[in-house]
Amino acid sequence: MTLWPGGPWLGGTSLETTNHWLSPLQVPALGLHVGGPAMLASQKDFNNAVSQVKLLKEDPGNEVKLKLYALYKQATEGPCNVPKPGMLGFINKTKWDAWNALGSLSKEAARQNYVDLVSRLSASSESPSPEAPAADRKQPESDSLVVTSEDGITTIRLNRPAKKNALTTQMYRDIIAALQAASKDESAITVLTGSGDYYCSGNDLTNFTHLPAGGLEEMARSAAALLRDFVNCFIDFPKPLVAVVNGPAVGISVTILGLFDVVYATDRASFHTPFSHLGQSPEGCSSYTFPKIMGSSKAAEMLLFGKKLTAQEACAQGLVTEVFPDGTFQKEVWARLKAYSKLPPNAMRISKQIIRNREKEKLHAVNAEESSVLRERWQSDECMNAIASFLSRKVKL
Numbered sequence: 045m046t047l048w049p050g051g052p053w054l055g056g057t058s059l060e061t062t063n064h065w066l067s068p069l070q071v072p073a074l075g076l077h078v079g080g081p082a083m084l085a086s087q088k089d090f091n092n093a094v095s096q097v098k099l100l101k102e103d104p105g106n107e108v109k110l111k112l113y114a115l116y117k118q119a120t121e122g123p124c125n126v127p128k129p130g131m132l133g134f135i136n137k138t139k140w141d142a143w144n145a146l147g148s149l150s151k152e153a154a155r156q157n158y159v160d161l162v163s164r165l166s167a168s169s170e171s172p173s174p175e176a177p178a179a180d181r182k183q184p185e186s187d188s189l190v191v192t193s194e195d196g197i198t199t200i201r202l203n204r205p206a207k208k209n210a211l212t213t214q215m216y217r218d219i220i221a222a223l224q225a226a227s228k229d230e231s232a233i234t235v236l237t238g239s240g241d242y243y244c245s246g247n248d249l250t251n252f253t254h255l256p257a258g259g260l261e262e263m264a265r266s267a268a269a270l271l272r273d274f275v276n277c278f279i280d281f282p283k284p285l286v287a288v289v290n291g292p293a294v295g296i297s298v299t300i301l302g303l304f305d306v307v308y309a310t311d312r313a314s315f316h317t318p319f320s321h322l323g324q325s326p327e328g329c330s331s332y333t334f335p336k337i338m339g340s341s342k343a344a345e346m347l348l349f350g351k352k353l354t355a356q357e358a359c360a361q362g363l364v365t366e367v368f369p370d371g372t373f374q375k376e377v378w379a380r381l382k383a384y385s386k387l388p389p390n391a392m393r394i395s396k397q398i399i400r401n402r403e404k405e406k407l408h409a410v411n412a413e414e415s416s417v418l419r420e421r422w423q424s425d426e427c428m429n430a431i432a433s434f435l436s437r438k439v440k441l
């Protein structure tokens with residue numbers, strides 16, 4: 045099926061005509077409503093993305109063009125409220141379905157998703173080769189992250205055991221780079237794990253103490269942008285992604301587990317999302333994935349009240365795939381992963397795509413919204429006081 049046949053309606057499939065992808069109504073003079081949370085893409089970002097689409101070197105394929113179309117319509121006109129085309133207008137109907145599927149997604153979130161999608165397309169069309177061998181991998185900027193590739197498995201290891209593997213700003217950036225490299229390398233499976241007795245104690249709370257020249261507002265803006273980019277990488281990661289949870293997990297290291305394909309945990313692990321205690325709100329798409337995984341009331345107990353789950357409880361709730369005795373955890377898990385890594389990699393990728401793809405746009409929208417809400421939270425007294433209490437050693441979770 046081609047959704048973009050040559051013809052007056054949509055233009056052809058060649059890249060010279062990509063400026064017609066959005067032309068059922070001809071791209072209007074973009075006099076769009078701008079509003080909503082300030083951190084979402086600006087009108088200018090959106091206009092730039094619309095121009096950038098026309099410069100893509102590779103045709104992104106019909107499925108992606110359909111997404112671009114739907115997001116464009118939602119961003120410029122809001123939810124689909126035009127009558128459904130009849131069966132004979134097959135292309136119109138397919139496009140209508142794509143737009144309609146975005147439901148009540150706000151114009152601002154659609155605009156952000158459009159900008160994110162174009163930026164991902166631009167990045168991938170600029171990448172020099174689809175396969176970056178492990179030897180060419182750019183090593184992380186600091187020792188706090190160690191990336192290795194062996195036996196068909198790329199392992200990203202948080203390596204700051206003295207600080208319970210708390211995530212510094214540089215570590216978020218390094219993880220993003222490591223995931224981007226892993227998505228293109230020869231490995232079949234990618235693993236995230238930690239060094240020492242903790243898996244990860246979440247965001248390094250001292251990240252909030254390095255105030256840039258623009259003050260608190262600028263700090264919150266850039267942290268929200270980093271958070272959004274970080275979580276987007278997990279949403280889009282194309283290969284099987286496995287968390288090897290070697291000890292307690294806190295905050296964002298727990299919430300993103302909903303974006304992993306498999307989660308193995310030692311029986312020493314615990315899972316803690318103390319957002320209210322910290323004056324913060326959920327991220328990592330957990331406001332969407334947790335209720336789906338464990339039901340809304342169990343999710344609320346974790347995300348609103350900060351209930352800490354044992355590994356067995358997390359497994360019973362579906363957040364963890366399997367729990368292993370601590371004494372044999374590493375041996376058992378790695379033996380299993382090595383066996384899985386020998387399975388045909390393309391089949392695993394394609395199966396993951398089928399399982400995850402229809403959720404992706406939703407997850408991007410959730411991520412944009414959560415990041416936007418957190419940007420405000422990080423500037424609140426509740427959050428500032430909680431962080432100050434931790435840093436002055438008055439409170440430990």
Ligand SMILES: CCCC/C=C/CC(=O)SCCNC(=O)CCNC(=O)[C@H](O)C(C)(C)COP(=O)(O)OP(=O)(O)OC[C@H]1O[C@@H](n2cnc3c(N)ncnc32)[C@H](O)[C@@H]1OP(=O)(O)O
Nearest residue numbers: 206207208210245246247248249250267271295296440441
């Ligand atoms: C830009 C994107 C932002 C995304 C936002 C995400 C939100 C979150 O992730 S919220 C979760 C934030 N995490 C926490 O609140 C955990 C705070 N840490 C603790 O409560 C405790 O340290 C612990 C329960 C994790 C461990 O307690 P334990 O007694 O075993 O060890 P400690 O002596 O406290 O820790 C050793 C050492 O590590 C430092 N540290 C631990 N966690 C953090 C952290 N999250 N941020 C900064 N520093 C941390 C702790 O201060 C100790 O340091 P010193 O040895 O120098 O005192």
